[in-house]
Amino acid sequence: FFWDRGGEALFAVNHLARRIIEAKTPKETEKSNNPKDTLAQEGLGILIDINGFQKKHIENIHAIAYMMAERARYFKSNIEIDPMPAFERRIVHEFLSDVADLKTESQGEGLSRRVVIKYIGAI
Known part of the structure; x- marks a missing residue:
């Protein structure tokens, strides 16, 4: 269920x-x-959490955030992640919060709100 x-x-x-x-x-x-x-x-x-479902879900979000962060670095541009709920957006923001050359920001309204990973270069 x-x-x-x-x-x-x-x-x-x-x-x-x-x-x-x-x-x-x-x-x-x-x-x-x-x-x-x-x-x-x-x-x-x-x-x-039930049977590790939430843990696996969070690990998947981390994997997506990591992949998109690498893409932002490679292309030296902003990368948008597909729309997601606030809980998932917060996971992305926290996961990438200590990365010096990237910045995250939520954009959009309602169900289309998403995280944008911005490449800010070496600091």
């Missing part, structure tokens, strides 16, 4: 879990002295 249609149900469960945790934890304005609340205030990242 969770793997049907590319794991949409599993992604939905993850989204709901994050929303529930956000709703149950104090906001920045309601700071608490409880150390357990600190993680939620800083943006606790959770990921529900």
Whole structure:
């Protein structure tokens, strides 16, 4: 069930879990002295995975990002990745965040929002 249609149900469960945790934890304005609340205030990242599906999915996104980054370097130009959900775009941004000669940026609106990998040259 969770793997049907590319794991949409599993992604939905993850989204709901994050929303529930956000709703149950104090906001920045309601700071608490409880150390357990600190993680939620800083943006606790959770990921529900079943049989390694999410891990494989993230590894595939990393592979795509790496391949497109190499293409941007080779052609010394901007490369657009196909549209993807915010969760996947964030994975690409984080994966390439420490690369000195490339910069990532999200462009587009709604379902057509995608990551553009920009070649900025040697720094």
